[in-house]
Amino acid sequence: MTICERMSDRMPSVAAGQAAWTAEEWGHLDACLDCRAEWTVVRTVGEVGTHAAPRTAPEVLAANVLARVREAEHADRRRATTRWALRWGGLAAAAALMLAVLFRGPTSAGPEAVTDPGARAPTEVAFLLPLPELDDAESDELQAVLDGLEAPLGESSTLDGLLGEDVTQQDLERALRAWEG
Amino acid sequence: MTDAVPLGDVALVAAYRRGDERAATEIVRRHAPGLARYLYGMGAGPSDVDDLLQDTFFKAFRALDTWRGQESLRGWLCTIGANLVRDGYRRSKGRTVVSIEDRDLPDRSDPFEETAALETESRLGAGLAGLPRLQREVFLLRAQQGCEYEEIARALGTTPGAARVHYHHAVKRLKELVT
DSSP states (O other): OOOHHHHHHHHHHHHSSSSSOHHHHHHHHHHHHHHHHHHHHHHHHHTTTTTTSSOOOOOHHHHHHHHHHHHHHHHHHHHHHHHHHHHHHHHHHHHHHHHHTTTGGGGSSSSGGGGGGSSOOOHHHHHHOOOOOTTOOOOOHHHHHHHHHHTTTOOOOHHHHHHTTTTOOOHHHHHHHHHHH | OOOGGGGHHHHHHHHHHHOHHHHHHHHHHHHHHHHHHHHHTTOOOOOHHHHHHEEEHHHHHTTTGOOOOOHHHHHHHHHHHHHHHHHHHHTTTTOOOOOGSOOOOOOSSSHHHHHHHHHHHHHHHHHHTTTOOOHHHIIIIIIIIOOOOOHHHHHSSSSSSHHHHHHHHHHHHHHHOOO
């Protein structure tokens, strides 16, 4: 390493007052135009800004900075809380909606599943009713029952054929009172 | 190269992370003057230096968890400050950057010496402003802040060799202005 290179390396620390030139180096600076020019540049640039010292005292500057940091951290926490609430609120709403859809029952499964028991045919209803007393009935007896069911109300009664025409209203009332005890 | 990191900064940062606010004051006290000079050299106006210092320290304290002590705190702070100067320059489209000729310069007792010094500073200030960004940053970190090339390389995301080349290019161009 030449003396020029060595001095070039040391210039910033000498300019900053952290080191000093030796007698040999001072002698070299007098003789070497290139090193002298570089030293002028480094020393001058080192000095540039020495008068640009902060106008605010370090304690005040630090207090201002820390106040801003605390404010920003507080804002961060607020934002995080809002994000958390939005995220979990959204998830809860989605879960509630999903549960509502799942537990609405089979009537909500689709249009095909929507049924109205009242719309069933009367025969379907009759077949669903347990009537063990008809199990042993003869064909003509079953026919008589069917005829009675299909006949419009008020026109005839299923009892008409069984009781005969000579039974009066008074006879029927007497019979009912006897059954009721 | 953690050897280049002053132990004091590492200890102060650790203390601040533990909640000691006096450590923050000490960090500011230690680095504000050098950082102010650097910001000034980067082209910040004297009236902007205090605001830039506050913004730089604010950003630094907010991101202190990302500083692992592998680069010097001074170099890291200078990088944050340089970014802020650049951002300000971009936002204002270059209108607010003040050249060194327009700034307050130090008083000297000898009027002839003062005139010569002012002239040199003006020329160098103009030359500095005309350097490519990386050359200017490397040059200021080296000549003004006294950073080593390894430190500069880590701060600016380059290699020590490249930092050395940038420095010498900058010196060569600036030397032409004073000879």
